[in-house]
Amino acid sequence: xxxxxxxxxxxxxxxxxxxxxxxxxxxxxxxxxxxxxxxxxxxxxxxxxxxxxxxxxxxxxxxxxxxxxxxxxxxxxxxxxxxxxxxxxxxxxxxxxxxxxxxxxxxxxxxxxxxxxxxxxxxxxxxxxxxxxxx
Numbered sequence: 842x843x844x845x846x847x848x849x850x851x852x853x854x855x856x857x858x859x860x861x862x863x864x865x866x867x868x869x870x871x872x873x874x875x876x877x878x879x880x881x882x883x884x885x886x887x888x889x890x891x892x893x894x895x896x897x898x899x900x901x902x903x904x905x906x907x908x909x910x911x912x913x914x915x916x917x918x919x920x921x922x923x924x925x926x927x928x929x930x931x932x933x934x935x936x937x938x939x940x941x942x943x944x945x946x947x948x949x950x951x952x953x954x955x956x957x958x959x960x961x962x963x964x965x966x967x968x969x970x971x972x973x974x975x976x
Contacts, residue, residue, distance in 0.1 A: 842975065844945075845871040845905045847933040848915035849925060855915055859947070862972055863913070871905040874898055899929065903936055911943035911975070914965065916951065924951040931956060938963045945975055 844863060846856050850873065860870045906912055912933060919925035924946075926934070937944050944965040950957070968974045 842911055843869040843871065843909045844911045844913050844975070845902070845909040846873065846915055847902075847906075847912050847930050847937075848873075848917075849919055849927050849930065851919055852915050852917050855917060859913065859915060859972070863975075866973070868975070871909060873902050899932075902933065906933060906937050906942060907940055909942060911945060912937045913972075913975070914944065914946040916946050916948050922951055922953065924948040926951055926953065926956070926960065931959070934960070934963050934965070947972075 846859055848856065853873075856872055860872060863870045914926065914930060914934060916924045916926050916930070919927075926946075934944055944963050946965045946967050947970060949967050949969070950960050950965070953960075966974065
């Protein structure tokens with residue numbers, strides 16, 4: 842299956858681990874672009890915003906979702922939010938749902954009340970860390 846990994850770029854190292862694990866069992870994996878030389882979290886967000894706009898990162902990632910059969914949301918703990926799903930990932934999940942793609946999450950959905958209904962409406966398959974459940 843062709844799968845696009847989605848999630849906070851804070852988890853890029855985990856994306857690489859997931860990619861290896863998925864490829865080892867025969868999946869083709871597409872990933873978000875990690876901008877080398879950019880400390881994503883060092884400033885007020887200006888560099889991050891300019892990279893996203895200048896490189897067309899959001900559109901390129903949505904194109905990968907279009908090309909895939911499924912997305913895998915790498916939702917790990919970020920700060921004090923367990924199983925974090927941020928704004929871009931939420932957008933990607935909505936887009937995947939609109940494009941009728943399967944949606945898998947590594948961990949259960951987060952307790953983020955302001956998006957609970959929408960997340961549930963996307964009907965993700967929660968893997969509880971077990972990628973062998975991807976079918």
